[in-house]
Amino acid sequence: MADLETNIATITLCDLKRDPKAAIAAYGDRPVAVLENGRVMFYCLSAAGYKALQDSLEDLELGAIADARANAPVVRVSLDEL
Template identity: 40%
Template structure:
Protein backbone atom coordinates (compact mmCIF):
# COMPACT_ATOMS: atom_id res chain seq x y z
CA UNK A 1 0.00 0.00 0.00
CA UNK A 2 1.41 3.40 -0.98
CA UNK A 3 1.48 6.26 1.51
CA UNK A 4 1.92 9.94 0.85
CA UNK A 5 4.76 11.38 2.90
CA UNK A 6 4.47 15.12 3.45
CA UNK A 7 8.09 15.79 4.39
CA UNK A 8 11.44 15.82 2.63
CA UNK A 9 13.12 14.02 5.55
CA UNK A 10 12.09 10.68 7.00
CA UNK A 11 13.32 8.65 9.96
CA UNK A 12 12.26 5.47 11.66
CA UNK A 13 10.93 5.34 15.19
CA UNK A 14 14.12 3.48 16.10
CA UNK A 15 16.25 6.35 14.79
CA UNK A 16 14.11 8.83 16.71
CA UNK A 17 14.52 6.82 19.93
CA UNK A 18 18.31 6.61 19.51
CA UNK A 19 18.85 10.34 19.09
CA UNK A 20 15.75 12.56 19.00
CA UNK A 21 17.61 15.86 18.61
CA UNK A 22 19.74 14.54 15.76
CA UNK A 23 16.57 13.43 14.00
CA UNK A 24 15.11 16.92 14.32
CA UNK A 25 18.36 18.52 13.12
CA UNK A 26 18.27 16.33 10.01
CA UNK A 27 15.03 18.08 9.07
CA UNK A 28 16.86 21.43 8.99
CA UNK A 29 13.91 23.30 10.51
CA UNK A 30 11.31 21.41 8.48
CA UNK A 31 9.01 18.53 9.53
CA UNK A 32 10.44 15.02 9.70
CA UNK A 33 8.13 12.11 8.87
CA UNK A 34 8.51 9.34 11.44
CA UNK A 35 7.88 5.92 9.97
CA UNK A 36 6.66 2.79 11.69
CA UNK A 37 7.14 -0.31 9.54
CA UNK A 38 7.65 1.95 6.50
CA UNK A 39 4.35 3.77 7.04
CA UNK A 40 4.12 7.37 8.27
CA UNK A 41 3.16 7.29 11.94
CA UNK A 42 3.49 11.00 12.74
CA UNK A 43 5.42 14.15 11.92
CA UNK A 44 8.01 15.64 14.21
CA UNK A 45 8.52 19.38 13.83
CA UNK A 46 10.77 21.87 15.62
CA UNK A 47 9.17 24.24 18.13
CA UNK A 48 9.73 27.27 15.87
CA UNK A 49 7.90 25.60 12.96
CA UNK A 50 5.01 24.67 15.29
CA UNK A 51 4.76 28.26 16.55
CA UNK A 52 4.72 29.59 12.97
CA UNK A 53 2.00 27.10 12.03
CA UNK A 54 -0.18 28.15 14.96
CA UNK A 55 0.30 31.83 14.07
CA UNK A 56 -0.79 31.15 10.48
CA UNK A 57 -3.88 29.30 11.71
CA UNK A 58 -4.73 32.20 14.02
CA UNK A 59 -4.29 34.65 11.12
CA UNK A 60 -6.69 32.56 9.01
CA UNK A 61 -9.28 32.61 11.79
CA UNK A 62 -8.93 36.38 12.20
CA UNK A 63 -9.22 36.90 8.43
CA UNK A 64 -12.43 34.87 8.44
CA UNK A 65 -13.86 37.04 11.22
CA UNK A 66 -12.84 40.20 9.34
CA UNK A 67 -14.53 38.93 6.16
CA UNK A 68 -17.73 38.17 8.07
CA UNK A 69 -17.76 41.70 9.50
CA UNK A 70 -17.06 43.47 6.19
CA UNK A 71 -20.73 44.37 5.59
CA UNK A 72 -21.44 45.58 9.12
CA UNK A 73 -21.90 49.29 9.75
CA UNK A 74 -18.92 51.19 11.10
CA UNK A 75 -18.92 53.18 14.32
CA UNK A 76 -16.80 56.33 14.46
CA UNK A 77 -15.07 57.07 17.76
CA UNK A 78 -12.31 59.42 18.83
CA UNK A 79 -9.27 58.45 20.86
CA UNK A 80 -10.68 60.40 23.79
CA UNK A 81 -13.78 58.19 23.79
CA UNK A 82 -11.66 55.07 24.11
Protein backbone atom coordinates in the same frame (compact mmCIF):
# COMPACT_ATOMS: atom_id res chain seq x y z
CA MET B 1 15.25 8.81 5.04
CA ALA B 2 13.20 10.07 2.14
CA ASP B 3 10.76 12.85 1.41
CA LEU B 4 7.04 12.29 0.96
CA GLU B 5 5.35 13.83 -2.08
CA THR B 6 4.01 16.58 0.18
CA ASN B 7 7.57 17.69 0.96
CA ILE B 8 7.41 16.40 4.53
CA ALA B 9 10.66 14.78 5.60
CA THR B 10 10.53 11.21 6.89
CA ILE B 11 12.62 9.34 9.42
CA THR B 12 12.36 5.85 10.85
CA LEU B 13 11.38 5.29 14.44
CA CYS B 14 14.71 3.47 14.98
CA ASP B 15 16.68 6.51 13.77
CA LEU B 16 14.63 8.77 16.03
CA LYS B 17 15.22 6.53 19.06
CA ARG B 18 18.96 6.33 18.31
CA ASP B 19 19.55 10.11 18.40
CA PRO B 20 16.35 12.19 18.70
CA LYS B 21 18.01 15.62 18.77
CA ALA B 22 20.17 14.99 15.71
CA ALA B 23 17.31 13.36 13.82
CA ILE B 24 15.01 16.35 14.25
CA ALA B 25 17.76 19.00 13.97
CA ALA B 26 18.70 17.64 10.54
CA TYR B 27 15.43 18.98 9.13
CA GLY B 28 15.38 22.40 10.77
CA ASP B 29 11.85 23.73 11.14
CA ARG B 30 10.30 21.34 8.60
CA PRO B 31 7.77 18.80 9.83
CA VAL B 32 9.07 15.23 10.07
CA ALA B 33 6.92 12.12 9.64
CA VAL B 34 8.13 9.27 11.85
CA LEU B 35 7.75 5.88 10.16
CA GLU B 36 7.50 2.39 11.58
CA ASN B 37 7.38 -0.47 9.09
CA GLY B 38 6.91 2.06 6.30
CA ARG B 39 3.79 3.61 7.85
CA VAL B 40 3.50 7.07 9.39
CA MET B 41 3.14 6.74 13.15
CA PHE B 42 3.28 10.43 14.11
CA TYR B 43 4.69 13.81 13.12
CA CYS B 44 7.35 15.90 14.86
CA LEU B 45 7.91 19.64 14.71
CA SER B 46 10.59 21.82 16.21
CA ALA B 47 9.44 24.46 18.69
CA ALA B 48 10.00 27.16 16.04
CA GLY B 49 8.04 25.15 13.48
CA TYR B 50 5.17 24.69 15.93
CA LYS B 51 5.15 28.43 16.67
CA ALA B 52 5.02 29.18 12.93
CA LEU B 53 2.10 26.75 12.61
CA GLN B 54 0.27 28.48 15.46
CA ASP B 55 0.89 31.89 13.86
CA SER B 56 -0.48 30.66 10.52
CA LEU B 57 -3.61 29.27 12.17
CA GLU B 58 -4.14 32.53 14.03
CA ASP B 59 -3.79 34.46 10.76
CA LEU B 60 -6.46 32.24 9.17
CA GLU B 61 -8.82 32.78 12.11
CA LEU B 62 -8.30 36.55 12.03
CA GLY B 63 -8.83 36.56 8.27
CA ALA B 64 -12.16 34.78 8.71
CA ILE B 65 -13.22 37.35 11.33
CA ALA B 66 -12.20 40.21 9.01
CA ASP B 67 -14.14 38.66 6.11
CA ALA B 68 -17.24 38.29 8.29
CA ARG B 69 -17.00 41.88 9.45
CA ALA B 70 -16.44 43.16 5.91
CA ASN B 71 -19.99 42.09 5.06
CA ALA B 72 -21.50 43.69 8.17
CA PRO B 73 -23.45 46.93 7.85
CA VAL B 74 -21.42 50.12 8.10
CA VAL B 75 -22.03 52.27 11.18
CA ARG B 76 -20.84 55.83 10.78
CA VAL B 77 -19.61 57.65 13.90
CA SER B 78 -17.79 60.89 14.47
CA LEU B 79 -14.68 61.28 16.59
CA ASP B 80 -16.77 63.11 19.18
CA GLU B 81 -18.98 60.05 19.60
CA LEU B 82 -16.01 57.88 20.40
